[in-house]
Amino acid sequence: MSRTLVEKIWDAHVVKREESFPDILYIDTHLIHEVTSPQAFDGLRKRGIPVFRPKQTVATADHNVPTLNQHLPIKEELSRYQVDMLTKNCAEFGIELYGLGHPYQGIVHVIGPELGITLPGKTMVCGDSHTSTHGAFGAIAFGIGTSQVEQVFATQCLLQQKPKTMKIEVNGTLGKGVGAKDIILYIIAQISAAGGTGYFIEYAGTAIQALSMEARMTICNMSIEMGARGGLIAPDQTTFDYIKGREFAPKGAEWDKELAYWKTLYSDADAQFDKVLSFKAEDISPMITYGTNPGMGMGITEHIPAIKSQPESEQFSYQKALEYMGFEDDKEILGRPVDYVFIGSCTNSRIEDLREIASFVKGKQKASDVEVWIVPGSKQVEKQAIQEGLDKIFEAAGFQLREPGCSACLGMNEDKIPAGKYCVSTSNRNFEGRQGPNARTMLVSPLTAAAAAVTGKISDIRELL
Incomplete structure (x- = not known):
């Protein structure tokens, strides 16, 4: 059988x-x-x-x-x-x-x-x-x-x-x-x-x-x-x-x-x-979330879907999510200024993630008004990053390499995003208050997060590679 x-x-x-x-x-x-x-x-x-x-x-x-x-x-x-x-x-x-x-x-x-x-x-x-x-x-x-x-x-x-x-x-x-x-x-x-x-x-x-x-x-x-x-x-x-x-x-x-x-x-x-569901890899572009659940995502150059395009039963909660995020429907998210960049969590805190980011930011500087936290997923990842000199690349770029933990993935420790601030995050959840009371979270890949750190705004990584 x-x-x-x-x-x-x-x-x-x-x-x-x-x-x-x-x-x-x-x-x-x-x-x-x-x-x-x-x-x-x-x-x-x-x-x-x-x-x-x-x-x-x-x-x-x-x-x-x-x-x-x-x-x-x-x-x-x-x-x-x-x-x-x-x-x-x-x-x-x-x-x-x-x-x-x-x-x-x-x-x-x-x-x-x-x-x-x-x-x-x-x-x-x-x-x-x-x-x-x-x-x-x-x-x-x-x-x-x-x-x-x-x-x-x-x-x-x-x-x-x-x-x-x-x-x-x-x-x-x-x-x-x-x-x-x-x-x-x-x-x-x-x-x-x-x-x-x-x-x-x-x-x-x-x-x-x-x-x-x-x-x-x-x-x-x-x-x-x-x-x-x-x-x-x-x-x-x-x-x-x-x-x-x-x-x-x-x-x-x-x-x-x-x-x-x-x-x-x-x-x-x-x-x-x-x-069974099937998708084409060629249809996928760098993604970003704009709302308060991970399903509210789009290609980084797209416009936020219109409220009227949502099922009638979901329009109120959809509008509420956009209001929480401070976004308007049918508008671009590209070019929006960001306050924090968090690279870490059980989703993207492994050595390959850190290597990819270091490769991109080498010789670059973070935007002056953005705070960047890189939190390795384990002591072994941290040790490997230091052995490979990634810590020096991050330091030169103005990124802070911290010690291992769940960190700003969830508001359960000292690493919280202040109320009203925008955080571009490699974590897995963007619920209301997930990264701290009234924090605003946008989920992205490590490369897209690094692009935001360097430019100080939501950027299309494809234009920077």
Whole structure:
């Protein structure tokens, strides 16, 4: 019987299946951080039970950590409390913690792949919606709530309804200045922020296959922004080459055994998906969002869609979003001045992102009235950037290279965008107040962010390359 990749991995992890009930799904790897784990640990404590398989849980501190002076005590009281609680809980329950000061500390969805913890064919969960990032390796990876975090702690299993499957193909060759972030923002703009609801998405096609692993992670990361349960890409030689030799990746005979299994992880040629969508890479231009959800995106040279062009039931909320952003419909966004540029988050904070930006800004200066933050996704990314001299390029350009963390992706730490200010951001969400109360966020690719940093306004990167 022909099956999709999602079905193959899912079925291999079902512990028990009964009609009219959710599947009991075994979880290979559980990633945790300081925000969604405290209540789950408390639940275990109240019931007097241990973490069932602590060796399959990996913890790091990322959401609440400062990105300057990490050697000093955390200033914000709530942030300090949450990070301290994670340290205490991990020690009590025997879980490996990559906390502040550890060479492996970083954003949970950056450290999993770079350490070789994320592997094809695995089921992976985390109390964080962007867990879909790990699907780039051909894994079933999805975010869970705090009560489910406790479920995995206690049983290493979850009750889950098997999702519907969708295939999104992108074929062709990307144009100059267009990258993975533009691909995913384009797809979301085409199908809306709810277009993937109920589905697990497999990305395929020649344009996807041509991407590096770090670019594939960017694609899968934002699957959740179209309402999908998760997204994944079938593993191939690019995947295997990336994994080999990493800290916790299989070695020796174990590598050979795992590799043989990984090579079976693809959708059968005649597998049936519940939905199939196709896009042409040539149709995609550098993208930017103009509203308050990631589906409100457009090519950077386009005009903001007219309010009257929206379904009548959505016109009020559409107008409200434009008012929040201080934009008018049917107007260009190109040339608009910006106040902040944030390059980071689990979407775009890997070494390739930093190299791409450094290559563009070398010998250039940031605009005088723009503040630029570059926040690496992990200590390892930070170390690599310094070894390659990227920090010197950023410093010469007036960009600030900070320390690892989620930073200004979300207003949960010290890195907040002031009210009313415009931030061009490589992160994944542009909701009202996401980067700070009344902050205005425009989502873009790293190259488009770098262009805004240098020019001080929304610019078409294609004119600057």
